[in-house]
Amino acid sequence: MTRNTGRVLGVNGNMVNVEFDGAIAKNEVGYIRQGDIRLKGEVIRINGNIAALQVFEMTGGIVVGDEVEFTGEMLSVELGPGLLTQIYDGLQNPLPELARQCGFFLQRGVYLQALPNLDWEFTPTVSVGDIVKAGDTIATVPEGLFTHQIMVPFDLVGSFTVTSINKAGTYKTRDIICTIEDSKKKKIELSMVFSWPVKKAIQLYSERLRPVEPMTTKIRIIDTLLPVAKGGTYCTPGPFGAGKTVLQHATSRNAEVDIVIIAACGERAGEVVEILKEFPELIDPKTGRSLMERTIIICNTSSMPVASREASVYTAVTIAEYYRQMGLDILLLADSTSRWAQAMREMSGRLEEIPGEEAFPAYLESRIAEFYERAGIVRLHDGKIGSVTIGGTVSPAGGNFEEPVTQATLKVVGAFHGLSRERSDARKYPAIDPLTSWSKYTGIIKQSDVEQMRRVLHGSHEVNQMMKVVGEEGTSVNDYVTYQMGELLDSCYLQQNTFDPIDTSVAPERQKHVFAKLRHLMNMPLTFETKSDVRRVFNNLRQLLLDWNNTLWESDEFKAAEAALDEAFKALM
Amino acid sequence: MQKIYSKIESIVGNVITVRAKGVANGELAVVASAGSTSFANVIKLDGDLVSLQIFSGATGTSTGDHVRFLGNPMRVSSSPNLLGRVFDGTGSPRDNKPELKEEMIDIGGPSVNPAKRIIPRNMIRTGIPMIDLFNTLVESQKLPIFSVSGEPYNELLARIALQAEVDLIILGGMGLKYDDYLYFKDTLEEGGAMNRTIMFVHTASDPTVECMLVPDMALAVAEKFALEGKKVLVLLTDMTNFADAMKEMAITMDQVPSNRGYPGDLYTQLASRYEKAVDFEGAGSVTILAATTMPGDDVTHPIPDNTGYITEGQYYLKGGRIEPFGSLSRLKQQVNSATRDDHRALMDGMIRLYASFKEALEKQSMGFMMSEWDEKLLKYGALFEEKMMDLSVNIPLERALDLGWEILGDCFEPNETGLRSDLIRARWPKHLGE
Ligand SMILES: Nc1ncnc2c1ncn2[C@@H]1O[C@H](COP(=O)(O)OP(=O)(O)OP(=O)(O)O)[C@@H](O)[C@H]1O
């Protein structure tokens, strides 16, 4: 194949105009030659024989006339065994390996192989003569906790006959392990790795299913009140410092899924470091293995090139879809989708496109919708069920949800966990606003029971608002009880201390158990003489509940604390 | 070979264009007119049309001026001789001492590989309870002081700089009032810290564009010393001037503004500076304390808003005090598990009660009768503001924690605090009983 070439015509920020010969495709990758180094870019617009290349590196030093090589390939990621535990930048460069080669700083123009060429225990699952098509499993290798399926590359069209397949044994990632041929007898050699263009959804499944099974996070306010379903989507908008990242990190540790992919998109490098250093040390109680073994990190932080930030969320979701094809449940957490949207905005500005609201491009909404559409729970061709759940944070300018990214996201997601400045200021964490947030999914607790809690919370809020108008003295004792009940549910159930070893993750069984207790309290006919009686009783209940939260599930202390609470309930009868 | 171009095609704002070949994006140039010279750098290439921004501003630039390309990007000296010296926004001496040309390094260098960072772990003690107890400052943190102009943010920066145990202080002044510049100089001299200080100062009377170089200059030098094992504290004041200079440039370049005239890449631009804060594995660290004045005391203004999304918290300075609301240190949890077992619980618990106090205050201002509980909160709020928030308080963290319990004990019954019983048993002031 002849590679097309071109020459740099102009540079504006990370947008480079290139005059090219021959035919090139939109989203094709090109490299700008700078002496020994090559700077990677992606074609995002073609006009006559001029291509606009968004360059994934700092563009300092580029000179008009510099040579450009086009690859004929779209921006892609490598898929195969060895992805788990990796830490990649937005273009799937392995960062620890990069650090070994280049030291403290990210060097321009260094692109490493995404998958190391490791040994794998290979077991074939097809034989010579079998007919296969894209996505079919031809072999398996154990990858950490999982049986990694080696599949026919997803981009091969039609049916193929297996003409050779290696015996069981140890092979390297890039060894040829199988050959197949198409109906015209054209042979294709397969290794355990193939690539896939990141901006294209992988759709090798027989049907999409409705997300109904809860994906528990061990965060009470989410699992009980604002649940997320496997294969569902949710967003977490909130002003700076309200707790989006802390919430996502807690979710990445505790979520009941097989694999977690963290896309740190245009946020702080330090936050990724926390995961990087802590996850290998943390043991997943479910598997007894380190949390890192089920984690992949895509890390394109705020000071890394903005074009690869744009690519990073696609890299992440493509890897998620790949593992979904093995019948696994994947959770993708993107922090923050606003930075991705801003990357699109910067690009659009340099292309001099007609700006929409707040200078975001007109296609912002459709891009956001396309991204979240890549979540879903599917029945695969082999009958297995796999899912990709997507949770994205949104960082609205000025903390105001009436802005393009939040609004576009709210249109497409299944749950909305809105963080409130008021709650985070008052250190009421997680600062998800229980009244304005919503979820279309069903959680671990009966819907009607959840509704009861919601009614109490609303009632309590209303009384509190009213008290601000008529004062406490103008409020009836009964209303005051409603108010205190809501406050109690908030401080002892909805609030949860992420930094406390016990409270940080609360298993669904415990949530159900505690919730039942609280429902019992909500159902009790409570009568009091005075408001200070109410306050006294509720202060006591709060103390008992907080101390109960602080005990290990089903331990003796847990039972003792529960007994103390039961006593206090009895005294109320 | 250096070629000189003498035909300037256009002059718009502080940006000029010349026709030249073989020029690199980001390259530095010297623009010489009859009486003066200024640095400029290449910000856009379009065929042979080269756009440059002139650091000293284009006022007086003529189409007949000479442009000489230097073949390298902007650089700054990083030699130990910088210590005790004062430079302007382009790195030229401000103190009548010789120019420094040794160990020149590029400014605005590449970012640190996240895989090479380590988790910050050293608390920086300041003696200020609103910082040490409630929003602990940590080595390698990036943290601005949000404030209205007129607040003593420069005093606070200088105080922390002197109190912090760092090897090197680098001051980056942007649009600094001359008096403030002298204040920093005098204070650091009096504190005996001038010999471990380097200053890059752009004053309010200097050309605007020059201030855009100050953070890069200061941070490039800081990074170099940190790699050599030094703990470096960088003070950047006032980043709002930096952002405004960027806005001016964006408008000159006809960029579509995204929010109140600010360019869409404001976040990225600020982040690439603040992200230079780092703790290097096996070497030193860079801590960044900045001042960000909020136009119109509006924290949702694009400058503080974008900053807040980038930095690791902020100190919200208002009425001469660090406000409990709006102030945050995101790195506090890295260090406050090791300070004292009651630190975390007390820090959150006391702020929760302060929030309730604010509600009570609101009710009081509406003229409602205060309940017994409201009265307690009012007493608590007053004590909290006097003993914790007043900036003249200067006590170690441990004393501040004890003081916290004393205030709680003075105002509340234990089960009114929302704190866990085991902590209360251990820490409730003994003379009061539980
Ligand atoms: N659940 C929590 N429990 C205790 N503290 C919390 C919790 N959530 C947030 N915080 C506190 O608030 C700080 C900021 O939280 P976080 O970094 O998650 O904010 P954010 O919403 O991601 O902000 P940004 O948009 O700027 O990234 C944390 O560093 C921590 O101190």
Ligand SMILES: [Mg+2]
């Ligand atoms: Mg965050």
